[in-house]
Amino acid sequence: MKSWLVPAASLLGAGWFFATAVILGVVVGRWADDRTGLEPTFTLVGIVVGLAVALIGGYRMLQPLMSRLGDEPPE
């Protein structure tokens, strides 16, 4: 009955998580670039790390959801 609550919350959470992870990566990267003067290096590293965190963290967040949806009997 209320089985939609958890998926809905997880999806809403995952969206923000993706965004935060990537943006934070870029922001930290830019900050590190400003400090060190190695202009694009850390920004690129930040983007890659942010994307990786978003991917892995998001996968972990959505995995129980996906496996549960997969388990559901076809109507």
Next chain:
Amino acid sequence: MKIILFAVVVLAVLATGFIVAAGPEPHIVIPGEVVWKVGFMPITSTLMASWLAMAVLILGTFFMTRGMKLIPSGAQNFIESIIEFLYGQVEEIAGEKNARRFFPVVGTFFLFILVANWIALTPIFKSIGWTKDYGHEIFHEMQEKAEKGKVFDKKKHFLAWQVEDAGGVGLTQPGARTFKFEIHEGEDPADALDRYIVALAEFYTDFKPQADGAHGEGHADPADVEAAFAALQADPKAPKFINADDHAHEGGAEKHHGVTSHALGITFSALEFPGDKIALVYPFFRAAFSELNNTLALAIFAFLAIEFWGFQSLGFGYLGKFFINPLKNPILTFVGILELLSEFIRIISFSFRLFGNIFAGGVLLLILTFLVPFLAPLGIYGLEMFVGLIQAIVFSLLLLVFAVGAVEHHGGEDHEEGHGDGHHSGEGHADIHHLEQGAVQAH
């Protein structure tokens, strides 16, 4: 025909709204407005709102559960049904054993966020507060700079409303006008004062500046300043600049710093507003989670709770989720580090999600009330009630899901394919699982 009639009625209501209830231009501030200062600690409007939410919850629970009975009725019944419903939800996700541990925290988060979001939609919010007198503040800025003999080093923008004095209480009436003034970067206080005199005269009297060309360069025309000053002096309700010499004659012991006007050559030491003031309302209450500090506090606490439960259940084995021996599996080591990062990113995503939703809702309401005073904001109020509920659900459910993830043993090597890393280990989950299998068999 019906449609035309409907359209006419809607237009009439909107037009009435503009005539009767048009508000001043909204002023949007992101940090909470400081209501009081206790020692070094500023008490902001958002903090006041969270205290109000706490008071509502504590007093509500106290009065509704006084004289508890075994067979509940009335208010006690209401509270118990809420708690039972929430507990059922938590149990379904976390399992019976974990639910008893998680529920007090998760349930408190839910109720606190929900109440804080919903009371923010009541009319006392954002409407009652101190009036911050910008009319004087702008003059003080000039006084300070003139005293130090400096020019303004930063651009400053002021936006304030016409506030009437209603028996000692400042009142912003429908249709109140907005006063805007900008201090330019590198501007001399004397020049700023000239422009301020002109701006005040334009706002308070029907004075209109004559020279256009000089205005564009950020300097007021001397003739305009003189005319504006005369217009201000002539109108009894307009603000009065007090001449520094007159002030000295009145014999105040304190020394007043004057600002000399370029165009007039007179030094002014004070500014008085006999009629309407130019001020902004600094509300006592603003939606608690429309400030990042408050949502961040919740997020940090949620993070600590999750980590605490993780350590409580798994001991130091909990750290094994993040730090994996690179000799054993280098890829998992990397994944573990990223997972550690993602634990911390949760703090930020938790806080920004709640802050973003509530702040945006508040701004939307403010702007819409300004643009279309009647009817349209009603629908948005309904939407905001829904958003407040959804955000409370999302915050507490995510906290719960993360907590369940933190306390379960890491699947590691022996996890089943297709079932994730043992995410189903909660007892409640197992029950659902059985039920689902039963359903499959029944089909």
